[in-house]
Amino acid sequence: EAGVAQSPRYKIIEKRQSVAFWCNPISGHATLYWYQQILGQGPKLLIQFQNNGVVDDSQLPKDRFSAERLKGVDSTLKIQPAKLEDSAVYLCASSTGYNEQFFGPGTRLTVL
């Protein structure tokens, strides 16, 4: 079974630029999560999708972050414009909803 795929693996941008991350969950997993992991901290949920609907986006900074999951499969997370404090690893995870969450390798973002 293929795991959760994410791209790119690394991204370096200047502050105020825009960036987008892509995630393809495990086939058949209806629930998709984006977590932000700042260096030295545990991951924090940004947004959760059930199929193509948003279940929880309470911790998403909506003035600069947006996410979509068209057709209930893959998802894109965008930051526009980026700030220095957005430097982090962005983790995508998926699950059937009843089992464990499976994580992708993450995208490491550096904002200069």
Place this chain on the structure above:
Amino acid sequence: AQTVTQSQPEMSVQEAETVTLSCTYDTSESDYYLFWYKQPPSRQMILVIRQEAYKQQNATENRFSVNFQKAAKSFSLKISDSQLGDAAMYFCAYRSAKTSGSRLTFGEGTQLTVNP
């Protein structure tokens, strides 16, 4: 809101020895799940072990076992016969059982070093 606390930022153990990582949590819910995840350097997060709160029996997975104390809201991970490949960041995580697929709330992590 639920919180998870890992009070040991770093731990070290000699190869073949046993080490215990601590985790406490705070919740007003009675039904939930607890997890330990392992995150090796530059590699993805993988599940080590999971515990359902309604189960009194402590979960065990090969060399990994937990000590779940529901009343004390404590959930420690014991790694027996430590191996070099166990070196990683370990995260304790909480998930409510109220709704399926709810978010994971993570602790700050414990960096485990295994010395040969």
